[in-house]
Amino acid sequence: MADPKSVFIVAAERSGDHLGAGLIRALRDAAGDGVRLAGVGGDAMAGEGIESAVDTSGLSILGLFDGLKAYGRVKAKVAETVAEILRVKPDAVVLIDSWGFMLRVAQGVRAADPSIRLIKYVGPQVFATRPGRAKTLANTVDHLMTILSFDAPYYEPHGLPVTFVGNPTLDRLPTGDGAAFRERHGLAQDQEIMLVLLGSRTSEIRRLWKSFEGAVKSLTGARPNLQPVFIMAAPVEDLVRPRLEAGGWMIVREDEKADAFAAADVALACSGTVVTELATAGVPTVTGYRLGWMTWAVLRLLRVMKAPFISLVNIAAGRMLVPEFVQTQCQPRQLSQSVSGLLDDPERRKALSEELVAATRQLRGEGDASRRAAETVISLL
Incomplete structure (x- = not known):
């Protein structure tokens, strides 16, 4: 042998x-x-x-x-x-x-x-x-x-x-139970749910927190029926949980992610793998990202960025299925307006959900x- x-x-x-x-x-x-x-x-x-x-x-x-x-x-x-x-x-x-x-x-x-x-x-x-x-x-x-x-x-x-x-990450996504998620957390079946995913790096939390926090506050102030649900990434839990608890916001851990995806109407997410996961589950998503200002300045000066998009699902589709707000555009007002546009148009969300699933097939x-x-x-x- x-x-x-x-x-x-x-x-x-x-x-x-x-x-x-x-x-x-x-x-x-x-x-x-x-x-x-x-x-x-x-x-x-x-x-x-x-x-x-x-x-x-x-x-x-x-x-x-x-x-x-x-x-x-x-x-x-x-x-x-x-x-x-x-x-x-x-x-x-x-x-x-x-x-x-x-x-x-x-x-x-x-x-x-x-x-x-x-x-x-x-x-x-x-x-x-x-x-x-x-x-x-x-x-x-x-x-x-x-x-x-x-x-x-x-x-x-x-x-x-x-x-x-x-992509093995997309293979791992189980089919969630949205109705069970709503029942488990006391959410009405007709209540709007917006998932919020802040990223899994400390630097991402530091750079995105104010923009995402401001967008969530603006959206909940204008839409009393909207329930934001923050999905907690384990590596940054110690940093993020105190902020979310101070705001009285709903927090779930990653082991509920599949059910949360199935229950969601929309998502606001840090750019990264999770945006592709959301697309695979058919969740209409708005994404934002910020680099350190010096890094961003060098990338712009040297014209390093070649792709027209930062999200893989947009690159795969060849068009903007996931609205992207990067660096100076990643502001509460722009993020909240984009999410509101999705929430205000159920037919658009339904069509977009189907397009997202189709676009991620080649990534899987x-x-x-x-x-x-x-x-x-x-x-x-």
Whole structure:
């Protein structure tokens, strides 16, 4: 009997940690004792029995200047991660998302031991910004597993093999029970429900809080039948919960997310994966985002942003299905007016719901994305 192959999985952020956990389950299902697993990650991967030798907390960083401030910490974590990989000496390393961190880990491993196969899982969004990263990635890793159907043409010209596996995050979304959610929380079946999702990074809360808070206050003041429901992201609960409780607003945790999606009339959400999740569930959504002002100024000055939209669902559809309010446009008045427009037009909401579901089909791929990712890893071994 052949010796089992060894796979080392690295995830530096919460979303990557969940992708890693799904991949671990799928690898075990597909290969059983034929694969040995180790890795660096968070709670989700730990729940699958992968104890991380490196503490990845504090690596959820977004923006140029936040990255510069965290440079020393990130550099140290990269060194620890590379050292752990070299100690384990796996046949392959799967590096999930987190462009800057994973690039440095890949470069460190490649320099020390070129025999280890490097697989990137989720590529940088070169269709939107910094297309030169495609060549950099092609020169650093052996294969890219992408969650976006339109990624391959950006990477393959540089000689990087690409496999589209689909988006496991969207596979995980169960069908919710909206009526049960309303009954559980004492909400009438005809009451308007607006979900509010503030993001899962401290920096996002800090930059979006006033705009979102102002929009919610304006909307509830003008619409007595409107119930805002804040869905709490676990990583920022300690920061956000006191603010929400002080405002007397309704809070639910993420384990109620599917039911809340099914009950919602509209959503106001921080730009990110959750916007795609809401679209997959057919929830008409308004999204906002703010970067640090210095980062934003540099991006504007260098004209780094290439995509016409920031939301994947809009990019997939080729048009603005989810209204976007970015930086100076992310103001209470603009957000509240956009949400009101949706609430005032039930027919538009119904049509938009159907369009959102259709637009996200290509983002989901053929389904069971973690299984497809596992099969890709096994084939590369």
